[in-house]
Ligand SMILES: Nc1ncnc2c1ncn2[C@@H]1O[C@H](COP(=O)(O)OP(=O)(O)OP(=O)(O)O)[C@@H](O)[C@H]1O
């Protein structure tokens with residue numbers, strides 16, 4: 093182990109001092125991880141601002157009023173309604189990040205409209221994702237406006253109005269401590285109100301939502317009471333809690349690319365300069381030389397991955413679901429790419445053109461494997477095709493441990509594929525290695 | 530010490546070595562002299578086990594073929610190409626190669642500085658090799674071969690592309706090594722170097738051994754006689770003679786002689802007479 097370690101340390105030193113290799117192994121991945129993470133963290137996450145936002149609706153009342161309200165909400169430009177059967181279902185959807193908010197139209201809502209004039213506002217419960225403040229803000233605004241209009245339309249129905257006023261008169265008659273003169277006066281007011289409202293119905297029936305709202309405003313009372321309840325997003329769900337949880341695994345992929353091309357090229361360079369002869373001439377087996385190269389590549393890859401994840405966890409809000417599984421994924425990724433490096437060194441040794449070609453192929457594989465476009469955004473056929481890229485398995489393994497909440501069993505597939513790539517690559521590398529110039 | 534028997538090496542259809550047989554005695558400085566493409570480097574690579582011969586045998590006395598770890602331990606090679614790491618410092622290079630030979634930290638540090646002093650690089654120990662001149666790199670390339678105190682050293686054109694100062698330092702070092710009892714195999718196409726440092730010289734061309742012996746033996750056998758050039762003003766007279774002293778004593782008494790040149794036939798003349806070509810064209 094002494095000689096491989098000496099070679100590994102020497103190679104890591106050379107890598108650190110080689111500006112190009114250092115850039116592609118450390119700097120570029122950091123740029124990908126941090127810069128792209130910041131870009132994606134902007135307004136581009138979730139549904140775009142121009143698109144309709146989905147509002148969950150739980151209609152427990154199943155009344156004419158709630159049905160009207162639901163279709164009125166759906167009819168707005170800003171909102172698209174998604175119906176949920178129960179409050180729990182809607183809350184789950186908010187937690188999973190599928191919808192930014194949901195409203196619960198409680199049982200007895202329609203009946204409660206009759207109390208609007210006696211000062212009891214219609215209560216609506218809203219479940220919102222606090223991390224999507226802007227979206228829920230807009231939703232609440234639209235909800236208030238629509239409810240107000242619907243409310244007015246609904247209570248403006250003659251029969252309902254008369255019932256309301258009748259109720260008011262009844263409570264007036266039964267309330268104690270009101271003298272007969274006052275009673276007569278209020279009775280008279282209610283009667284004239286009835287007449288007034290009858291007139292208004294004719295005008296507002298043709299009115300739009302906006303006018304409804306403005307008419308509502310003229311009443312100078314607030315008949316809608318939206319109570320917002322926060323539903324904390326589950327960060328350990330199958331959703332990344334921040335865009336960095338996507339870009340840091342991608343950065344790890346690019347770091348591996350830089351690392352293997354750097355080490356692959358270093359073997360070619362050693363062969364050309366003759367230093368490989370010196371290694372071979374030392375009283376050590378050739379396998380020790382190869383082990384040194386492999387170890388150097390492995391340790392460098394490991395160091396860069398650790399750097400990326402430490403930065404991600406310390407400063408960028410990356411919260412791995414499982415640290416042991418993340419460690420497993422990192423180790424398997426590094427081991428797998430030692431195999432890729434070995435194959436690269438063998439192919440690159442055949443001719444100058446082969447080196448450029450394999451590097452190009454690796455970049456395409458990295459893009460295809462999800463280091464460029466996140467796997468989640470790929471069409472299905474492309475995601476299947478990307479299985480041929482070792483980068484895909486790195487991303488799958490890392491994402492599984494970071495945010496996909498993968499079980500040990502689910503992690504076995506990508507990890508086994510990576511280890512197999514490592515074993516096959518090292519086997520090809522050591523049997524096909526060209527030692528002579 | 531080292532024995533090559535009927536060694537043949539082909540690269541594709543080209544025969545780089547066509548049945549080479551020679552032996553290197555312990556403690557001697559053995560020269561391989563030949564023009565470009567003669568097969569000197571191929572011979573060295575074969576001798577130290579970097580290339581396997583297509584046929585024939587390479588053996589180190591008492592050790593067997595050069596691929597064994599015991600041979601590797603006593604064998605030092607300064608390849609023709611600069612086999613050192615540009616991005617490491619001078620000291621880092623030497624210490625790394627020492628580490629490959631299992632030297633302890635203190636031993637390799639001590640040895641690295643001792644050897645840097647011998648090749649006059651001690652002042653540049655902490656500088657990256659990338660900042661070195663060609664001659665300095667050559668000297669480091671040689672130093673790297675000596676880190677583990679080998680008993681036999683292969684020097685493949687150790688003076689290629691260096692200035693007279695570096696060349697002198699390198700040749701001095703080779704002489705010192707020789708004095709320490711180190712066996713040296715030295716390739717060059719500079720006959721004056723071969724003449725200066727080598728006890729015996731093998732003259733090679735196109736993969737074949739043309740002649741082998743001490744410098745004097747080779748000249749005596751193939752170099753011809755002494756050449757004396759006598760100049761009287763613009764008149765040159767060349768006298769080829771086995772008795773140059775007679776011609777000289779006569780000429781020094783002649784007052785009309787303006788210049789006298791005595792030329793000893795050298796390895797160049799040997800090569801010329803063996804191949805009909807000059808060593809460097
Ligand atoms: N790896 C190789 N592949 C193909 N041909 C080779 C190889 N190495 C050497 N040769 C050929 O073998 C012959 C001898 O080459 P070699 O390098 O041994 O010559 P040399 O005496 O060292 O020359 P120089 O003075 O230029 O270093 C040359 O014709 C060369 O083209």
Ligand SMILES: [Mg+2]
Pocket residue numbers: 569570571609685
């Ligand atoms: Mg040569």
